[in-house]
Amino acid sequence: MFTEDDVIYAYTRKQAVEDGFIVEFDSKLVKEAGFPCQVDMTRTVFDIIEPNELERSDGQDIVGRQWDVLGLLRLRVNGWRKACEASGEKPEIPVYLRFETIFWMKRPEHRNNRRGHVTVQFKAALGADFDGTPTITVMLPNED
Numbered sequence: 001m002f003t004e005d006d007v008i009y010a011y012t013r014k015q016a017v018e019d020g021f022i023v024e025f026d027s028k029l030v031k032e033a034g035f036p037c038q039v040d041m042t043r044t045v046f047d048i049i050e051p052n053e054l055e056r057s058d059g060q061d062i063v064g065r066q067w068d069v070l071g072l073l074r075l076r077v078n079g080w081r082k083a084c085e086a087s088g089e090k091p092e093i094p095v096y097l098r099f100e101t102i103f104w105m106k107r108p109e110h111r112n113n114r115r116g117h118v119t120v121q122f123k124a125a126l127g128a129d130f131d132g133t134p135t136i137t138v139m140l141p142n143e144d
Contacts, residue, residue, distance in 0.1 A: 013040065013129040022137065025066050033070040037134035041069070045138055048120060054106045065103060069138060072101050073124055094127030098141065 016022035023046040025039045033039075041049075049069060051060035076099040084091060098121065105118045125137045 010130045012131075013038075013133075013135060025070060025138075026063065029063065029066050029070055033067070033074050035070070035074070035136065037136060039070065039073070039136045039138065041138040042140070042143055044140055044143060045069075045122065048140075049103065052107060055104065058104060058106065060104055068101050068103070069122065072099050073097075073122075073136070073138065075099075076124070077126070094125050097124045097126065098122070099124065 013022060017024060017040070021043050022040045023043060025041060027038075030039045049065040050062050051065065076097050080095070080097055083089075100119050100121050102117050102119050105116070121141050122138050123141045123143070125139065127135060127137075129135050
């Protein structure tokens with residue numbers, strides 16, 4: 001396999017957070033949701049789940065929306081883990097899991113500027129940072 005001497009350049013999770021391409025979920029929520037590692041999201045996901053002014057006036061907030069994503073991701077991970085145990089499968093890392101969350105939105109790009117429920121598809125990458133630290137990154141299905 002490759003050694004550290006073989007790597008020409010590595011863009012780490014830490015650099016992506018510093019550059020704003022990756023946004024960390026609230027660490028307290030991550031722990032409460034039962035994740036033993038850091039969970040991040042892409043900037044695109046954050047921009048979708050961060051409520052705008054109209055949505056905040058309807059009672060939406062970023063903490064609640066992060067909790068919605070983490071809770072449904074936890075259910076998806078638990079289902080995947082049980083299926084692996086039942087089949088005896090030993091998955092290779094990274095693992096990609098798809099799931100969806102429904103949000104109350106009022107945005108021009110969603111629901112023709114009306115308030116209502118919008119289903120958003122996500123993909124979670126279960127893997128590790130370059131230093132081997134386990135991480136989960138939530139992204140849109142078309143992101144890598």
